Amino acid sequence: MVRMARAFSSFDCDSDGKISAAELRLYVEATLGDGISAEDAAALVESVDADGDGLLSEEEFLKLAAEGEGGEEDQRRRGLRDAFGVYEVEGRGCITPASLRRALSRLGASRDVGDCRAMIQRFDLNGVGVLTFDEFETMMDS
Structure with a gap:
């Protein structure tokens, strides 16, 4: 939950x-x-x-x-992948500050790139400035 x-x-x-x-x-x-x-x-x-x-x-x-919710792990991961795709809009396989800003803007929640960078940094486990799917999954599970 x-x-x-x-x-x-x-x-x-x-x-x-x-x-x-x-x-x-x-x-x-x-x-x-x-x-x-x-x-x-x-x-x-x-x-x-x-x-x-x-x-x-x-x-x-x-x-x-x-x-x-069906409760199956595969369904959960598919849902997470779909949610990840909402934010990963550049086709790079990761969520960048710019892609996060664009996605949030489409959702009606405007943020500047600096805010998005800070949001990503909280869950950027490898410190490269973007969120991979695994990091996104960790964020959603926390």
Whole structure:
């Protein structure tokens, strides 16, 4: 569940502690590799939205994620690879500060390259200034 809580934070683009249907669409695309319609995302939100605010709290998001998670390691790694692909947009097989900035910008969370460099540095285990998939996986598991 720690991994899913971290996913919640990653996809809470505006850091308001809630995930909108639009943010949920990004999550589904990143984890499953398939897009869903705005209507389907809204229906998913509505299906677990206990307080009726049209947004998912972390608890509601975790409930939704638990319903969709098969629990198999292969599925988990595929989901991580898909999420990694959202941020690895340069085709270099790693997340660079520039690719992280672009991906966050597309998700509505603008950061400058210096901020992105600092974010990467926290999990850059080999100290080369980028995140490999293994480092990304370690970050998501922590």
